[in-house]
Amino acid sequence: xxxxxxxxxxxxxxxxxxxxxxxxxxxxxxxxxxxxxxxxxxxxxxxxxxxxxxxxxxxxxxxxxxxxxxxxxxxxxxxxxxxxxxxxxxxxxxxxxxxxxxxxxxxxxxxxxxxxxxxxxxxxxxxxxxxxxxxxxxxxxxxxxxxxxxxxxxxxxxxxxxxxxxxxxxxxxxxxxxxxxxxxxxxxxxxxxxxxxxxxxxxxxxxxxxxxxxxxxxxxxxxxxxxxxxxxxxxxxxxxxxxxxxxxxxxxxxxxxxxxxxxxxxxxxxxxxxxxxxxxxxxxxxxxxxxxxxxxxxxxxxxxxxxxxxxxxxxxxxxxxxxxxxxxxxxxxxxxxxxxxxxxxxxxxxxxxxxxxxxxxxxxxxxxxxxxxxxxxxxxxxxxxxxxxxxxxxxxxxxxxxxxxxxxxxxxxxxxxxxxxxxxxxxxxxxxxxxxxxxxx
Numbered sequence: 001x002x003x004x005x006x007x008x009x010x011x012x013x014x015x016x017x018x019x020x021x022x023x024x025x026x027x028x029x030x031x032x033x034x035x036x037x038x039x040x041x042x043x044x045x046x047x048x049x050x051x052x053x054x055x056x057x058x059x060x061x062x063x064x065x066x067x068x069x070x071x072x073x074x075x076x077x078x079x080x081x082x083x084x085x086x087x088x089x090x091x092x093x094x095x096x097x098x099x100x101x102x103x104x105x106x107x108x109x110x111x112x113x114x115x116x117x118x119x120x121x122x123x124x125x126x127x128x129x130x131x132x133x134x135x136x137x138x139x140x141x142x143x144x145x146x147x148x149x150x151x152x153x154x155x156x157x158x159x160x161x162x163x164x165x166x167x168x169x170x171x172x173x174x175x176x177x178x179x180x181x182x183x184x185x186x187x188x189x190x191x192x193x194x195x196x197x198x199x200x201x202x203x204x205x206x207x208x209x210x211x212x213x214x215x216x217x218x219x220x221x222x223x224x225x226x227x228x229x230x231x232x233x234x235x236x237x238x239x240x241x242x243x244x245x246x247x248x249x250x251x252x253x254x255x256x257x258x259x260x261x262x263x264x265x266x267x268x269x270x271x272x273x274x275x276x277x278x279x280x281x282x283x284x285x286x287x288x289x290x291x292x293x294x295x296x297x298x299x300x301x302x303x304x305x306x307x308x309x310x311x312x313x314x315x316x317x318x319x320x321x322x323x324x325x326x327x328x329x330x331x332x333x334x335x336x337x338x339x340x341x342x343x344x345x346x347x348x349x350x351x352x353x354x355x356x357x358x359x360x361x362x363x364x365x366x367x368x369x370x371x372x373x374x375x376x377x378x379x380x381x382x383x384x385x386x387x388x389x390x391x392x393x394x395x396x397x398x399x400x401x402x403x404x405x406x407x408x409x410x411x412x413x414x415x416x417x418x419x420x421x422x423x424x425x426x427x428x429x430x431x432x433x434x435x436x437x438x439x440x441x
Contacts, residue, residue: 005121005441006413013121014128017282018044021126024278031099031278031286031313039275041136044127047275048288050305051234057312063097064316065307065342067332069405070350071394072324074365078352079120079410079440084320085281086123086439087348091316092285099314100125100287101302103322104135104277106220106294107190112367117293121440125279125287135289138228138273139190139219145241145269146188146222152262153178153185153246153255154201158210178255180212182248190219220292224270226299229291230339232308234267234274241267276306286313295322299331304340311342325349325394333401347398349391349405349432351423353415356386378416387426395432406433413441 003013022030024046028038034056039047068084081102088100102125105117110132118125118132125131134140157178159168165175189196196216202209219225223244231237242258249255257263276290290306292298300322310317321328329347337343354375358364360382363372391407398405407427409420424434 010118010120010124011128014118014124014126014282017124018127021282022280022284027280027284027286028278033313038278042130044279045130045136046278047136047272048278048309050275050309053309054233054312057309060312062311062342063099063314064345065311066316066318066346066348067321067329067344068318068348068350069321069325069329069332069394069398070323071352071355071390072326072359074355074358075367076354076365078350078355080320080322080350081117081125082119082121082123082440083348083350083408083410083437084318085119085125085287086437087318088285088287089123089281089283090439091318092281092283097315098285099310099317100281100285101276101306101310101317101319102287102289103291103293103300103302103320104138104289105132106218106292107134107139108192108218108220109293112192119281122282123439124282125289126282127279131279131289136272136277138277138290139225139292141269141273142222142224142228143188143190143219145266146185146219146224148266148269149244149246149257149260149262150185150187152257152260153183154209154212154214156260157212158202158206161210162206176255176259177249177251178247179250180210180247182252183212183214183246184248185244185246186215186217188219188222189216192218218294218297220294221298224266225292228270228273229299229301229303230336231274232304232340234271237270237274238264238267241270274305276303276309293322295328295331298322299335300328301332301336304336304342307340307342325397329394329398329401344401344403347401347403347405348408349394349398350408350410351387351391352410352412353383353419353423354412356391356423357382358386359390360385360387376414378418380418380422383419383422384426387423391423391427392430395427395430399431404431404433406435409434409436410440411436411438 091098242263288306291303
């Protein structure tokens with residue numbers, strides 16, 4: 001029996017559901033995958049051999065394409081992943097052949113305050129622990145590929161400082177005149193490591209690197225994560241990998257990974273990572289997990305590769321765009337859809353009473369601190385102000401793509417009927433459709 005989300009934490013619900021979850025081989029068989037296309041990582045998680053599967057399924061018509069986006073969130077998030085999982089589970093309940101596509105969480109928020117990104121309550125992706133702790137190693141592959149580019153760059157800077165042109169030529173190197181004060185890249189680590197954001201490297205001898213300012217960014221903000229999200233296949237990934245700008249030379253011209261002849265080696269780290277990961281909802285529907293979060297500092301989209309497979313394997317593919325629609329959906333429509341050639345049949349704009357109150361005047365929630373008591377009290381005025389200033393704007397953002405969105409009110413048990421009705425009235429007056437969803441509970 002499902003646990004009560006008002007009384008149990010997400011991890012307790014996930015743990016309880018995992019006791020009866022499907023083996024990944026059964027999940028793959030129900031999805032229509034062949035044995036050779038499944039690359040198991042244990043009993044409940046697998047990668048899918050994208051190239052083998054897409055070559056077999058290429059002539060099959062695509063299913064319906066649904067994107068889940070949201071209003072501008074509070075720092076706590078408003079439930080895009082939860083809604084995505086709820087929609088997948090709801091379509092499954094109606095006996096539809098449905099596939100979900102969501103993003104892998106970053107270790108930064110997972111190990112900080114916000115937590116994982118598997119959804120919540122009774123709408124989650126499981127098994128939760130591997131989902132939250134690295135899954136099959138895609139982010140590790142990104143870190144290795146990215147940091148290899150930094151190794152190549154800093155090594156070349158060191159060599160150009162230590163050796164003349166003749167000495168460089170003996171090492172089969174040519175002078176690129178890299179400007180150590182105009183480096184575009186940083187190292188990456190998948191934690192919120194503020195102490196490493198700005199550092200000095202190369203403080204040993206002349207054989208220990210060139211002394212210069214550098215730093216670390218969070219792994220999922222890497223351009224390589226963006227490439228994983230938008231690459232259509234391995235060939236496309238390889239071409240994009242060679243165009244990454246690592247630094248500029250002393251005349252201001254870009255120095256790329258191809259200039260350093262490291263792009264092929266970086267791609268080699270990503271050969272397995274391009275294959276999407278197969279997991280499931282707590283009700284047993286298939287979920288493809290691929291690429292990363294943060295549409296505010298990254299592209300924040302589930303991958304084109306995952307969507308291409310989901311559209312071939314399911315009659316419905318429900319994908320996810322990060323952050324608010326003014327960033328996440330814009331990147332979905334103006335970048336991802338242009339690269340893939342796929343056009344959504346529907347868009348879901350997730351809204352919560354909590355976020356609308358925040359945009360309407362309530363105190364901004366602070367992660368890790370108790371929610372202000374005013375959020376649990378009815379305040380229709382705040383809700384109306386938030387809907388008029390934020391919800392209506394983002395309805396229009398989605399409409400500019402030629403799609404009339406469904407405003408999904410992600411219902412919290414503290415929401416009142418008057419607050420919900422206020423949102424419904426404003427959204428419907430703008431021509432949007434409205435659905436009250438209680439998938440969390």
